[in-house]
């Protein structure tokens with residue numbers, strides 16, 4: 226059989242609408258994954274179904290409404306545009322390599338993406354989770370979903386998983402470029418690099434995520450030639466009561482003005498595309514916290530989204546893996 230290569234870009238997932246029902250369905254799928262919440266099911270499921278889903282879906286739906294775009298959820302629209310750009314960019318280099326988008330939770334599913342690649346005759350797949358830093362809570366579930374899907378297949382395609390790219394020179398250069406462009410237009414401020422958090426316990430169990438975040442932040446600061454006073458690292462989006470990775474972004478934003486940092490630029494390098502956690506939690510909520518604490522100027526620097534540098538970066542990862 227002739228070999229043919231294809232790529233699946235995988236992102237987390239997002240509600241299909243900014244309504245309590247759609248948010249509930251997304252949260253139910255996501256928060257039922259043992260990789261995400263590892264509590265014994267006998268404790269977790271009554272809490273999830275009895276308290277979290279009924280209360281959180283309504284509140285979080287309102288948050289989604291504040292960032293919803295004409296094309297739907299930002300996470301979906303940017304990821305979709307990115308997948309199209311990468312496929313077109315490969316074709317422009319005479320590389321016929323179909324690229325599809327899939328979500329770990331919800332749609333488009335990994336199954337839908339794979340069906341399309343299989344119909345196009347693909348025999349070798351690169352699974353490319355859009356998570357620059359590996360985490361057992363995000364990257365590993367992509368592999369789990371792939372394994373579940375493949376368990377139903379007689380003939381398996383060859384598969385490579387891009388487990389992380391936290392220190393890839395192309396990624397660091399794309400992030401540094403994004404920050405530099407902002408500074409050329411708006412002037413330079415203290416740079417806060419805010420990553421999604423995970424429970425500290427997961428890191429103690431061996432998740433390399435915090436070390437990879439620290440390395441990314443250090444490499445970006447180095448590429449921008451920043452001294453240690455000119456940047457900080459923090460972790461956002463904590464959930465539940467146990468301690469998560471620290472310092473917490475919301476706490477740090479309220480402390481920075483008292484430490485003399487009156488102007489801040491926040492970039493979220495762990496998010497390939499903008500989403501609820503960047504547009505609502507940081508660009509809206511983070512700004513409010515910082516200004517309320519006495520800060521003067523707050524800017525959110527957008528994620529790489531479907532910008533040309535992002536597409537080019539992914540094309541380089543793909544061509545390196547497939548050795549065209």
Ligand SMILES: C=CC1=C(C)c2cc3[nH]c(cc4nc(cc5[nH]c(cc1n2)c(C)c5CCC(=O)O)C(CCC(=O)O)=C4C)c(C)c3C=C
Pocket residue numbers: 237238239240252256261262281285298300356360362363421422423424434462464495496499500501502
């Ligand atoms: C419950 C624990 C959670 C862990 C662990 C977690 C890790 C984690 N998440 C991302 C990326 C995203 N998370 C997003 C939303 C989101 N995350 C959690 C919880 C955990 N995340 C929840 C409950 C939600 C939904 C919103 C809410 O209820 O607050 C998103 C945004 C999705 C969107 O639709 O815009 C992303 C992206 C990473 C990278 C990560 C670990 C490294």
Ligand SMILES: [Fe+2]
Pocket residue numbers: 421462
């Ligand atoms: Fe999350």
Ligand SMILES: [Fe+2]
Pocket residue numbers: 407411412413414489490523524
């Ligand atoms: Fe700025």
